[in-house]
Amino acid sequence: MCTEHKNENHECTCHTGYTLDTLIPKVGIITDIREETPDVKTFRVNAPEGGKLFEHLPGQCAMICVPGVSEGMFSITSSPTNKEYQEFSIKRCGMLTDHLHTLQVGDPITVRGPYGNNFPVDTVLKGKDLVFVAGGIGLAPLRSVINYVIDNRADYGKVDIVYGSRSADDLVQLKEIRELWMKTEGVNVHLTIDREQEGWTGNVGFVPTYLKELGESGQIEFGVNTISLVCGPPIMIKFVLAALKDMGVSKDKIYTTLELRMKCGVGKCGRCNIGSKYVCKDGPVFRCDEVDELPNEY
Amino acid sequence: MLKIAKKDLASLFALIKESGELYLPVKVAEQTNFAAYEDGAEFDLDTLKSVKSPKDVFFPQSETLYTCKNEGKTIKITPEELVDQPFVVFGMKACDVGGIEVLDRVFLSDPVDSFYAARRAHGTIVALACHEPEESCFCKVFGIDAAEPVADVATWMIGDELYWKALTEKGEALTEKVSSLLTDADEQVVENEKTAIRAIIEKLPYSDLSLEGWNGDAVAEKFDSKLWNELYKPCLACGTCTFVCPTCQCYDIKDYNTGSSVQRYRCWDSCMYSDFTMMAHGNNRTSQMQRFRQRFMHKLVYFPANNDGTYSCVGCGRCVDKCPASLNIVKVIKAFGEKGE
Ligand SMILES: Cc1cc2nc3c(=O)[nH]c(=O)nc-3n(C[C@H](O)[C@H](O)[C@H](O)COP(=O)(O)OP(=O)(O)OC[C@H]3O[C@@H](n4cnc5c(N)ncnc54)[C@H](O)[C@@H]3O)c2cc1C
Ligand code: SF4
Ligand code: SF4
Ligand code: FES
Numbered sequence: 001m002c003t004e005h006k007n008e009n010h011e012c013t014c015h016t017g018y019t020l021d022t023l024i025p026k027v028g029i030i031t032d033i034r035e036e037t038p039d040v041k042t043f044r045v046n047a048p049e050g051g052k053l054f055e056h057l058p059g060q061c062a063m064i065c066v067p068g069v070s071e072g073m074f075s076i077t078s079s080p081t082n083k084e085y086q087e088f089s090i091k092r093c094g095m096l097t098d099h100l101h102t103l104q105v106g107d108p109i110t111v112r113g114p115y116g117n118n119f120p121v122d123t124v125l126k127g128k129d130l131v132f133v134a135g136g137i138g139l140a141p142l143r144s145v146i147n148y149v150i151d152n153r154a155d156y157g158k159v160d161i162v163y164g165s166r167s168a169d170d171l172v173q174l175k176e177i178r179e180l181w182m183k184t185e186g187v188n189v190h191l192t193i194d195r196e197q198e199g200w201t202g203n204v205g206f207v208p209t210y211l212k213e214l215g216e217s218g219q220i221e222f223g224v225n226t227i228s229l230v231c232g233p234p235i236m237i238k239f240v241l242a243a244l245k246d247m248g249v250s251k252d253k254i255y256t257t258l259e260l261r262m263k264c265g266v267g268k269c270g271r272c273n274i275g276s277k278y279v280c281k282d283g284p285v286f287r288c289d290e291v292d293e294l295p296n297e298y
Numbered sequence: 299m300l301k302i303a304k305k306d307l308a309s310l311f312a313l314i315k316e317s318g319e320l321y322l323p324v325k326v327a328e329q330t331n332f333a334a335y336e337d338g339a340e341f342d343l344d345t346l347k348s349v350k351s352p353k354d355v356f357f358p359q360s361e362t363l364y365t366c367k368n369e370g371k372t373i374k375i376t377p378e379e380l381v382d383q384p385f386v387v388f389g390m391k392a393c394d395v396g397g398i399e400v401l402d403r404v405f406l407s408d409p410v411d412s413f414y415a416a417r418r419a420h421g422t423i424v425a426l427a428c429h430e431p432e433e434s435c436f437c438k439v440f441g442i443d444a445a446e447p448v449a450d451v452a453t454w455m456i457g458d459e460l461y462w463k464a465l466t467e468k469g470e471a472l473t474e475k476v477s478s479l480l481t482d483a484d485e486q487v488v489e490n491e492k493t494a495i496r497a498i499i500e501k502l503p504y505s506d507l508s509l510e511g512w513n514g515d516a517v518a519e520k521f522d523s524k525l526w527n528e529l530y531k532p533c534l535a536c537g538t539c540t541f542v543c544p545t546c547q548c549y550d551i552k553d554y555n556t557g558s559s560v561q562r563y564r565c566w567d568s569c570m571y572s573d574f575t576m577m578a579h580g581n582n583r584t585s586q587m588q589r590f591r592q593r594f595m596h597k598l599v600y601f602p603a604n605n606d607g608t609y610s611c612v613g614c615g616r617c618v619d620k621c622p623a624s625l626n627i628v629k630v631i632k633a634f635g636e637k638g639e
Contacts, residue, residue: 021412023551023564024364024377048372067366067373067560068553093578108373110366233579260582261575263551266409270548270569273596274582275517276603295521295595298582 022266025065025110026053030103031085036172037165039092040137041101042077044085045111053111056080058121058144059257059285062113063265064088066103070096073262073280076114077140079147089140089172115265116284119145119229119255121152128227129157131220133240135207135232136165139172141257141284142231150184157186160220164192164207168200190214207232208239215247222247228254241288251288258283258291258298274298300462300473301483307343307460311335311388313476319385321355323348332387343389343455346432347616351544352394355387356417357401359541360565363413363551367559380416386472388424392447393437395425396612397544403605404547422468425449428495429456434615436504436628442612445495456491459483504613504628508635514603521595525633530590532623537568539617539626540593545610548574569593594630 032044047053056062056076065071078087092101103109119125130149134142149156161181165171171191182189192203192210203210214220222228228249230240237256244254260272260279267281275294277283291298302310314320315335323342324333330345332352364377390398398418405414425447428435437444446452450469454461461483464473473480499505512520540546550567553560567574569592575583583589601610611627618626 021363021377022409023411025375027373027375029372065562067368067562068555070553071551097578106371108368108371110373110375259577261577263549266411267407268404268411268547269550269564269567270596271567271575273592273600275521276514276600295517297588297592 022112023264025063025112028053028064028109028111030105030107030109033103033105036089036174037170040089040170040172041092042087042089042172043100043103044087045109046085048108052084052086054114056086056114057118058148059118059141060114060116061141061265061280061284062086062088062111062115063262064090064096064100065110065112066096066099067110069099070094071263072096073115073265075141075144075257075284077143079144079151081148081151089137089143091137113265115280117282119285121145121148125149125227126155127157127225129221129223129225130159131222131226131228132159132161132163133207133211133228133230133232134161134163135236136170137172138232138236139163140231142229143173143176145229146181150180150187153184153186157225158221159184159187160190160214161187162190162192162207162211162214162220164194164205164210166194168193168197188219190219206239207236208243211240212243212246215243222249222253226253230254230256251292254288255285256288256291257285260298299483299485299488300480301459302462302479302481304455304458304460306479307341310476310479311341312337313479314386314388314472317475318383320388321352321385322388332389343426346428346430346435347391347614347619349616349620350542351397351614351616352387352390353397353401353544355385356398356421357405357414357547360563361413362554362561362563365556365559365561378413380412381420382416384420384422386422386424389426390423390447390449391428391614392425392442392444393435393612393614394544395423395447395449396437396440396442397614398423400545400601400608400610400612401547403608422451422472423449424451424453424469424472427452427454427491429454429491431495431499431502432615433503434618435499435502436507436613436615438499438502438505438613439507439509440609440611440613443496444499445492454488454491456487461488461491463488504615507628507631509598509609509631511634512598512602512609512631513607514599516599517595517603520599520634521591523634525637526587526591529625529630529633530587533570533586533590533625534623535570535572535586535589536622537570538620538622540568540570541566542616542620544612544614544616545597569596590625594627597627598631 028045031046034042074088077089258279263269263271265280267278272279320335323330325340325342330342331348362378367374405411428444450466464470548567549564551564597610
């Protein structure tokens with residue numbers, strides 16, 4: 001008779017290897033909310049007793065659920081080097097995300113994870129010059145890597161961040177970008193918005209075009225030691241990859257993330273299956289030459 | 299080799315039931331499906347195939363994972379208890395046992411699905427050899443021998459008797475429990491039965507189906523084939539093929555609001571449905587052709603790529619029998635074979 005898994009951690013000692021199932025979430029408490037843009041809020045989440053819910057690696061995701069509403073996969077946008085809390089930047093676009101935007105500090109949600117692979121911060125990226133290219137909410141997964149790199153500054157070469165959005169009001173994490181990223185030695189931030197706007201003194205133009213200008217004018221160098229990390233809407237990714245190709249960057253030097261419908265997060269429910277890969281488990285981070293090998297269904 | 303008279307099966311089942319739940323093929327409204335056996339229920343060991351595969355004994359069509367209850371400023375999460383009592387499944391066919399082996403590769407691989415694992419750990423499978431395989435059967439193509447099922451216990455229904463042979467420790471334990479009802483039997487009778495079954499299988503129309511070219515390396519070549527554009531056309535997107543299939547494992551996770559709490563439950567889903575991959579900003583499989591292709595590519599190419607060449611089909615033929623549009627995996631394999639693609 002197995003009664004052991006009734007204990008607080010739902011661990012069961014009579015079935016070897018059975019611990020809390022990865023489908024069972026933990027309770028997370030929202031401890032801070034920042035309005036980034038008209039439709040993006042960044043939520044800080046802690047365990048009810050304080051501290052983080054779990055450890056993660058840059059690029060990993062978690063399933064956030066409001067029981068009775070819905071559940072969805074979100075990138076953990078804070079860096080693992082942050083020892084106090086985890087953050088999620090969430091764009092309002094449907095049932096769950098609309099509801100999340102109505103929540104207040106102190107409200108509980110459920111979280112399970114972390115899921116998926118991560119950007120290879122401790123292997124391939126080490127010692128390299130890094131070029132981050134992000135569009136809109138696509139900054140969320142990259143921010144985790146950027147802050148990890150900043151907190152381990154000596155381990156990486158030059159860092160360039162090209163980040164764009166529709167308008168100045170749609171750029172997320174502006175405070176951190178200005179107060180931390182722009183002030184960090186060896187980190188160059190290049191912001192751009194789609195259309196002219198009063199009070200905007202930065203670049204105007206789409207991310208792929210701007211990236212090409214920066215590359216061709218030598219402001220960003222794509223050498224043998226440079227790795228690019230690209231996240232954003234599918235259309236942006238497509239044109240950024242074309243621009244990088246034009247500048248002679250080979251696909252094995254570019255990383256991106258894929259976004260597919262997900263339910264389980266552990267490679268079993270079948271939903272995010274592309275070819276022999278499960279994006280929730282084998283991804284979301286892929287090297288671009290690996291993406292090319294997948295059936296064109298993403 | 300042991301045996302029991304067919305007329306004593308009700309006593310056998312009653313004895314098995316004394317130490318736990320017993321699932322076996324039961325006839326309800328002219329349909330035979332695996333169900334928990336109640337005294338006096340009409341068990342049916344003559345119908346070769348249950349309508350649905352018995353996979354739901356281990357992977358239920360719907361099961362609660364945990365319950366959430368709002369308690370002030372927190373949420374109380376209560377995981378559903380794992381199965382912790384032994385049970386027996388009686389009468390699974392060789393193909394359906396093969397189906398469980400496919401599901402094992404999914405649910406017992408890291409991270410282990412504890413709900414499924416608990417059922418596997420507590421379940422004892424008594425398989426029944428197929429006395430007379432039918433036209434839609436093609437398990438042989440996948441290396442499965444319907445004459446000699448491999449499970450905890452293998453049984454054969456021959457004449458008025460059920461022959462019984464334990465194959466594992468679990469099987470020995472069950473045999474021990476019911477030994478008062480079993481008597482010694484002549485092995486040769488079973489050997490003759492196996493020969494007879496294999497002779498029937500040799501003559502089945504799909505037994506010589508060739509899987510040549512279907513393997514984990516065939517992704518691009520099969521995916522890009524023009525044949526899908528024709529093959530999928532009659533498909534109604536009803537999902538029947540996925541629900542009756544012993545190896546289909548796709549599931550959804552949903553909410554059930556009880557009024558005072560929310561149960562998060564999982565239920566079978568189907569890659570044949572248009573909303574399966576729907577996202578806020580679009581769908582990566584917009585046409586039924588893509589969804590149809592996904593089902594068969596997964597079974598014959600993607601799954602083998604991840605599982606040492608094992609296919610996610612066991613040739614049970616249920617999709618052959620049940621598809622309202624007469625589509626099935628045999629048709630797909632044959633179409634590619636004929637066109638040499
Ligand atoms: C790996 C990954 C990382 C993500 N990271 C972020 C992030 O950091 N910030 C952010 O704002 N969004 C992110 N998303 C997208 C986010 O999951 C969806 O926007 C969200 O699930 C929409 O839910 P909804 O109920 O509000 O929308 P609805 O349209 O009402 O949702 C309907 C259903 O579709 C599913 N769904 C809808 N859109 C998506 C989508 N794009 N991807 C997967 N499932 C979807 C939902 O789970 C839900 O079941 C990520 C998605 C994935 C797969
Ligand atoms: S193949 Fe047949 S059973 Fe399957 S979804 Fe299409 S019509 Fe339904
Ligand atoms: S695909 Fe058809 S024949 Fe193969 S296991 Fe599933 S239902 Fe049976
Ligand atoms: S989300 Fe279930 S398999 Fe990836």
